[in-house]
Amino acid sequence: AAPGKMSPLILPAWKHVDVKEWFETTFDMPVFVDNDANLGALSECFWGAGSGGEDLTYIKLATGIGAGHIIHGDVYRGAGGMAGEIGHIPVDSNGPLCVCGLRGCLVTLIGSTALTERARELMGTRGRKGPTVRDLVEGARTGDAAAKQIIDGMGAYLGIAVGGLLNLLNPAIVVLGGEISSVGEMLLDPLRASVRQRALSVSMAETRIVTSVLGERAIAVGAATLVLQAALRDRSLFPTQNVGRSA
Secondary structure, three states: OOOOEEEOOOOHHHHEEEHHHHHHHHOOOOOOOOOOOHHHHHHHHHHOOOOOOOOEEEEEEOEEHHHHHHOOOEEEOOOOOOOHHHHHHHHOOHHHHHOOEEEOOOHHHOOOHHHHHHHHHHHHHOOOOOOOOHHHHHHHHHOOHHHHHHHHHHHHHHHHHHHHHHOOOOEEEEEEEEEHHHHHHHHHHHHHHHHHHHHHHHHHOOOEEOOOOHHHHHHHHHHHHHHHHHHHHHHHHHHOOOOOOOO
């Protein structure tokens, strides 16, 4: 989507609203708008796994599945701002119909809704609302076989998309974020195994696949970093306020 505007596909009710312009007019301050995966990538680049300066990809595993790409220190957004929609890569031609109109998109198989529905089938209901992502994480940590099965399947599907990503962009680091990524190696092991079946060996050898050390702070830190980066590049955005001092 264009800077400041919401995706008409995902948030159709907001398609005519320019959030950036509205906030700038209201508060008379520069405003920056970006999606969560791009902000996660930016925070990891400056303060997390990529702080050594390497190109990286951040994948946000949540209700949606998004990716942010850092290339030569900057977020790569694509011609229309849609770069990183890894969640809409079709990975199963016989899979569920996605809101985007395609069938078997990654998000329909490993997005939070898909995971909790699968957990409800295998783990049984826990309370009125059934299992949550947190229940799934806790189950995996305590050795629940159904939770482990769900995460294994998640890693396998995610590996299809990540394998293609490594062949295409060959980032130095792929960082997984989102609540489910807190299971760590339980997700990374099946993911890496799936990637090995699909990525060129050279690409696989040159890429580290890790989970975020910034955790839940990644997106907020990325938002602050977006403003900091812009301010350092253009000091006129935030002119120095001269504060009067008494003689």
